[in-house]
Amino acid sequence: MKNYKVYICLICKNKKNDQNEFYPFCSKKCRDIDLSKWLNEEYAIEDNIIEQE
Known part of the structure; x- marks a missing residue:
């Protein structure tokens, strides 16, 4: 089982996991x-x- 970290997009503030391309x-x-x-x-x-100086 992989552990993904959730982050918030810097532009639109949507939540995604750190495996996003x-x-x-x-x-x-x-x-x-x-x-x-x-x-x-x-x-x-x-x-x-x-x-x-």
Whole structure:
């Protein structure tokens, strides 16, 4: 018997198990929405560099 972990899709908030081929998304549609947000620069990675004097 396999143990599956349940996760919540980052886009639509549906619950899925971690054996889903689109993990961490629930579907190709949600995966593509996320990719589109990256490509349209709706997401950004914060730069926390502290300059020393």
